Amino acid sequence: MSNQHQAHPGTLSVWAGEEKNMWQGSTQVPVVHSVAFGYPDVDGWLDVALGREPGHIYSRNTNPTVQAFEEKVRQLEGAEGATSFATGMAAISNTLFTLLSPGDRVVSVKDTYGGTSKIFLEFLPRFQIKVDLCDTTDHAAIEAAIAQGCRVLYLESPTNPTLKVMDMARLAQAAHQVGAVVVADNTFATPINQNPLALGVDLVLHSATKFLGGHADALGGVVCGAASLVERIYHFREINGATLEPMAAYLLLRGMKTLHLRIRQQNESALQIARFLVQQPQVSQVFYPGLESHEHHDVARRQMRGFGGVLSFMLKGGFDAVRAFLPRLRYAHLAANLGAVETIAGPPATTSHVECTPEEREAMGIPEGLIRYSVGIEETADLIADLRQALE
Ligand SMILES: *Cc1c(COP(=O)(O)O)cnc(C)c1O
Numbered sequence: 441m442s443n444q445h446q447a448h449p450g451t452l453s454v455w456a457g458e459e460k461n462m463w464q465g466s467t468q469v470p471v472v473h474s475v476a477f478g479y480p481d482v483d484g485w486l487d488v489a490l491g492r493e494p495g496h497i498y499s500r501n502t503n504p505t506v507q508a509f510e511e512k513v514r515q516l517e518g519a520e521g522a523t524s525f526a527t528g529m530a531a532i533s534n535t536l537f538t539l540l541s542p543g544d545r546v547v548s549v550k551d552t553y554g555g556t557s558k559i560f561l562e563f564l565p566r567f568q569i570k571v572d573l574c575d576t577t578d579h580a581a582i583e584a585a586i587a588q589g590c591r592v593l594y595l596e597s598p599t600n601p602t603l604k605v606m607d608m609a610r611l612a613q614a615a616h617q618v619g620a621v622v623v624a625d626n627t628f629a630t631p632i633n634q635n636p637l638a639l640g641v642d643l644v645l646h647s648a649t650k651f652l653g654g655h656a657d658a659l660g661g662v663v664c665g666a667a668s669l670v671e672r673i674y675h676f677r678e679i680n681g682a683t684l685e686p687m688a689a690y691l692l693l694r695g696m697k698t699l700h701l702r703i704r705q706q707n708e709s710a711l712q713i714a715r716f717l718v719q720q721p722q723v724s725q726v727f728y729p730g731l732e733s734h735e736h737h738d739v740a741r742r743q744m745r746g747f748g749g750v751l752s753f754m755l756k757g758g759f760d761a762v763r764a765f766l767p768r769l770r771y772a773h774l775a776a777n778l779g780a781v782e783t784i785a786g787p788p789a790t791t792s793h794v795e796c797t798p799e800e801r802e803a804m805g806i807p808e809g810l811i812r813y814s815v816g817i818e819e820t821a822d823l824i825a826d827l828r829q830a831l832e
Pocket of ligand 1: 527528529530553555596600625628646649650659660661
């Protein structure tokens with residue numbers, strides 16, 4: 441095989457980042473449960489501490505298992521650098537607090553993930569950071585807000601839970617004209633379906649808790665982008681201490697071995713299920729970027745290779761119908777999570793936007809009668825049969 445050959449995401453999911461962190465011929469990355477790393481002499485220790493030699497000093501800063509995870513995601517996102525966090529929210533808050541200072545302005549959209557919107561509405565204003573949240577699908581309004589000048593443009597596409605799609609290349613271009621850093625939450629798409637850095641975004645981040653890990657048994661977050669930016673975020677994180685645990689890093693690494701297989705199955709099932717739901721008389725609306733009827737299906741087709749494993753839909757009977765419908769599902773956990781091998785369903789009031797009041801959800805355009813349905817890796821026909829019996 442020539443050195444020029446660029447491996448595909450499916451191969452990188454399995455192999456990337458692991459080799460350097462093996463031990464004594466192990467074929468799996470060991471879980472290094474060590475707080476600190478010892479040195480026989482001070483000079484060698486100093487070389488590592490000062491960054492002259494590779495190595496580890498203290499696991500709040502770096503750890504071999506954690507580094508293997510960062511390297512795998514870095515390669516999948518085609519980034520220069522990557523750093524990881526205890527959770528997705530830690531990745532988001534550390535990134536924003538690294539980039540923003542009092543007096544700065546950030547432009548984003550109304551229906552970012554619930555925790556993210558809390559940072560925008562509750563925490564950043566306390567530090568005299570101005571936040572301008574635009575209508576998510578009104579690209580002209582977002583461009584107008586950017587043109588007034590901003591330090592950060594923060595995107596999420598597709599959004600949680602209404603699956604809105606933003607044209608990242610177009611918005612990144614507008615942001616770069618005013619010198620802003622463009623950040624994108626790629627949790628829903630995963631690097632298998634979409635690479636925001638290739639669309640002009642500067643920093644791509646994930647809640648690794650979701651699809652990357654895929655097994656709903658570990659929390660984690662990760663940020664990828666230019667080494668100079670990632671270095672600044674890493675420095676903020678090593679001091680404030682929102683570090684990924686080695687055991688969680690191991691579980692995420694193990695989950696990622698099957699990332700491309702899971703995503704392939706979930707893309708396929710979600711599209712079939714969305715098409716099924718559209719035809720059901722009890723369903724008033726279906727949100728999925730893979731449907732031709734989706735408002736930005738053309739943008740989604742341009743920037744995504746698959747449309748992802750999450751869809752949402754509304755029942756005609758509103759929240760009462762949701763309350764009756766959900767417990768009838770045989771193959772779905774009713775839980776506040778997504779991206780796992782099992783199907784998971786729930787309303788925004790108890791999942792993505794549990795932190796928000798009904799009024800805040802209303803203002804974000806998130807209807808109370810909505811059901812978010814995260815498709816697992818079960819057989820598609822069984823999931824459709826399950827939805828059919830629950831609707832009846
Ligand atoms: C879950 C989620 C987060 C937050 O991740 P945690 O790991 O729960 O902190 C951020 N963004 C999106 C899109 C999510 O779905």
